[in-house]
Amino acid sequence: MIDKRTEQIKELLPVYFIMGSPNCNGRDPVNVLEEAIEGGITLFQFREKGEKALTGNEKVRLAERLQRVCQENHIPFIVNDDLDLAIELDADGVHVGQDDLEAGIVREKFSNKILGVSTHTIEEAAQAIKDGADYLGLGPIYPTSSKDDAEEVAGTEIIERFRDHGITLPIVGIGGITSENAEQVIQAGADGVAVISAIASSPNVEEAAKSFLRANNK
Numbered sequence: 001m002i003d004k005r006t007e008q009i010k011e012l013l014p015v016y017f018i019m020g021s022p023n024c025n026g027r028d029p030v031n032v033l034e035e036a037i038e039g040g041i042t043l044f045q046f047r048e049k050g051e052k053a054l055t056g057n058e059k060v061r062l063a064e065r066l067q068r069v070c071q072e073n074h075i076p077f078i079v080n081d082d083l084d085l086a087i088e089l090d091a092d093g094v095h096v097g098q099d100d101l102e103a104g105i106v107r108e109k110f111s112n113k114i115l116g117v118s119t120h121t122i123e124e125a126a127q128a129i130k131d132g133a134d135y136l137g138l139g140p141i142y143p144t145s146s147k148d149d150a151e152e153v154a155g156t157e158i159i160e161r162f163r164d165h166g167i168t169l170p171i172v173g174i175g176g177i178t179s180e181n182a183e184q185v186i187q188a189g190a191d192g193v194a195v196i197s198a199i200a201s202s203p204n205v206e207e208a209a210k211s212f213l214r215a216n217n218k
């Protein structure tokens with residue numbers, strides 16, 4: 001039986017927008033986020049990484065501004081990697097990968113919050129599920145220029161493989177996803193798509209977000 005929490009998490013995943021200041025082409029990330037919300041994004045992850053990424057107090061201040069926008073619009077605010085920041089801000093959740101803090105430790109220290117885990121193999125997924133993950137991030141599905149240390153491109157086959165192994169946890173595909181290929185990701189068995197550049201770098205952020213909603217038939 002699929003429980004209520006799983007259903008609630010699935011509802012959040014259709015258009016999962018991820019960004020930080022390096023992804024916004026010099027624009028104020030607050031404006032970019034407001035436009036993406038206007039376009040219908042369903043979840044937001046603050047990922048302050050890459051060239052000229054903010055650190056220390058500046059990072060915290062930006063996170064607070066973005067969190068406020070999320071709160072005003074009832075969009076859950078997820079923090080990438082940084083559990084201390086998530087605890088400090090009382091964020092709605094954390095996303096960790098295989099090189100980050102162990103998911104089990106995050107679950108212990110940040111119980112009752114949303115926990116997302118990046119996995120690339122069935123074994124990693126089994127461990128993430130044991131650790132209490134709420135959803136799995138699978139990718140990169142397609143080539144991406146938003147993550148220097150990305151693993152090899154996995155294609156939509158990785159999603160089909162996880163589903164064929166009986167993994168029923170909510171899944172979001174990530175990496176090189178555009179409104180043109182998003183439907184294939186959903187058809188492979190994902191509950192949503194996680195997107196950086198196709199929304200953050202778009203000349204029309206609101207329209208870009210809307211185009212993902214259409215691709216997901218939402």
Ligand SMILES: Cc1ncc(COP(=O)(O)OP(=O)(O)O)c(N)n1
Pocket residue numbers: 016018045047049080081095096097098099100116117118136137138139147172174194
């Ligand atoms: C939704 C989602 N899925 C996967 C990732 C990638 O996480 P990770 O492998 O830890 O890489 P970084 O994003 O930390 O560079 C993600 N952030 N979100």
Ligand SMILES: Cc1ncsc1CCOP(=O)(O)O
Pocket residue numbers: 139140141143144145146147150174175176177194195196197198
């Ligand atoms: C964070 C991350 N993890 C795997 S691919 C990726 C980058 C996704 O960015 P884009 O949507 O611009 O390809």
Ligand SMILES: [Mg+2]
Pocket residue numbers: 080081095096097100
């Ligand atoms: Mg990480």
